[in-house]
Amino acid sequence: MRENILEAAVQLFAEYGYHAAPLRDIARLAGIQAASIYHHYPNKQSLLVEIMETHMKRLNSQLESILRKYDDPRERLRESIANHIRLHTTYKAEFFIIDTELRSLEEEPRARIIALRDEYDNLLQGLLYDGMERGIFRQSDTKVTTYAIIAMCTQVSSWFRSGGRLSVQQVIEIYYQMISQGLLLHPEGAHTQEEVARTLPPSSALGD
Amino acid sequence: MRENILEAAVQLFAEYGYHAAPLRDIARLAGIQAASIYHHYPNKQSLLVEIMETHMKRLNSQLESILRKYDDPRERLRESIANHIRLHTTYKAEFFIIDTELRSLEEEPRARIIALRDEYDNLLQGLLYDGMERGIFRQSDTKVTTYAIIAMCTQVSSWFRSGGRLSVQQVIEIYYQMISQGLLLHPEGAHTQEEVARTLPPSSALGD
DNA sequence: GTCTATACTGCGATAGAC
DNA sequence: GTCTATCGCAGTATAGAC
Known part of the structure; x- marks a missing residue:
């Protein structure tokens, strides 16, 4: 029951x-x-808390196991995206709630859930940072990039319909392409690294 | 008043x-x-409706004016992203409401707001489609790619703090880089579409 | 155009029988 | 472990004076 x-x-x-x-x-x-x-x-709130806690913990533990299993940043990124999207389509409603009802949590449970979310953010941010250090990922603001990746992958839970036009696996492919390669086909002239560097604000301007 | x-x-x-x-x-x-x-x-609901309608209309009309002004898909994309982020940071709370309170709308106003949102989706999707046709953007699922771009740019309204570490302009730069170039620094050999396909694990190996 | 007073409804939660 | 009955409160909205 x-x-x-x-x-x-x-x-x-x-x-x-x-x-x-x-x-x-x-x-x-x-x-x-x-x-x-x-x-x-005990009350209505406890239902919300149990839903959120269960699924955030699952999300975290699966990401941790991916990071233990893979070393190459590309594989780590691909598997992390796949994991995120797989869970967000399998437990669509649950993650939609996590995404939209944080405001409805009372103070202490909210702090716990936010801590779990921050843990997840940090693991992904670490993954990106490591990939940049090792010269595999482009240099960019790890925090903002992490938010961007999480945002796009999370939103899958609001439009995905199982049995719809695309399978989960196809969605994962599309997202991985998008995240790893971007939209531009021929970055041409203005897109070599130095030129990109010139186009971007100097990193000192981005510092805290 | x-x-x-x-x-x-x-x-x-x-x-x-x-x-x-x-x-x-x-x-x-x-x-x-x-x-x-x-x-x-007349009632509480009308407050919500006015907030959402005003800002969705503004978002749409500004995007339309960008599409009229620019022809090059790269410029169109860059300006569209900039517009989206600028509005979502300037009217942070309003767009956060649009993003989270659709469920709270009664039936008829919800249909109107969703129509406005679909209009926006379609304009962006058209932009991407055109860019792919003209060989400037990578071929990809325009619908999913549009959702992904909108999702990442929209979420800026939930973490951006004006006066914080990053200026609006810096956020726009980071997002444009991310969306246009992706994360990978040296897609190595794998720049063409067929090569990308070969470099990635075969999709069968990724099965659920 | 703003107030005070209040009607009406529906909510989360509790008491206590079975 | 589930029920019926009900408490107490907070919510939107209305009436009508000023």
Whole structure:
């Protein structure tokens, strides 16, 4: 029953948002009365916390295992993107909630979830930094680049439909191409490294 | 006063979410009583609708003017990204609301706002398609690529702080580099499309 | 155009029987 | 472990004076 309640909560939180999803509706979807939920969970907030915590921890632990398994930055990047997209399409609703309901968390649980998210950010940022150090990735602001990658891969959970036009694997391919190669086909003249360097603000201007 | 009320609503919708922001608090922030809001707006929903509609229309009209002004896909892309990021940092809270409160719209206004968003998507998708046709952009799925670009540029509104480490212009540079060139420094040998395909692990090896 | 007062509704949560 | 009944409160919105 605990599981039924949680699934119902996932569905309604994702569809209407935490505050707009009445406990009575969650109960009805789980096939019980609202009061019965309190036998399994202390309150509404705890449903949200459990959904977020479970999936953020899974996301982190899988990324950690990828970083242990691979050394080459390209493989690490590819596998990290694949992992992110696979989880965000498999647990579409759950990650959509993580992405949109942080504001609905009370103070202490929010701090915990944000810490998990920061951990994830940092692992990816480390991956990029290492790849730049080793001359495999272009020099760029690791923080902003990390945010950008996470943002684009995360949003997959808002438009992906399984059984739709594209398979998960195709989406992963498209994203990896986009992230690793960018859009321009022939970077031509103005795009050798020195010239790029001249085009960019000096890195000192980007420093903290 | 209309303007004060709207500003208060923007601030509280962005901070707590539409459903979690009581009209009484919006009124207090605007320096009046809750009931007085109803002299200016018919209900709470209309505040949300006005915020979203105003800014989505602005975003669209500026993109249209860029597409009229420039012909080269590279310039169009760069200016479109710059426009997107500039608006999303200038009207940070407003676009954050557009991004997170679509669910809170009632049916008819939601259809209108989604139509505006689709219009924007389509203009960008057309830009990419044209660039690919003309051999300037890499061939890729225009829909997914458009979503990816919009997602990364939109999220700027959730972390950007004016007066922070990076200026708007620097953020635009970083994003344009990322989108146009990607992360890999030396795609080595793998610059052409066929070679890229050969360099990557065979898609079968990536199966779910 | 803003106020005070209040109607009305629906929410999360609790009590206590079974 | 689930139910019925209900409490207490907070929410949007309205009425009507000034």
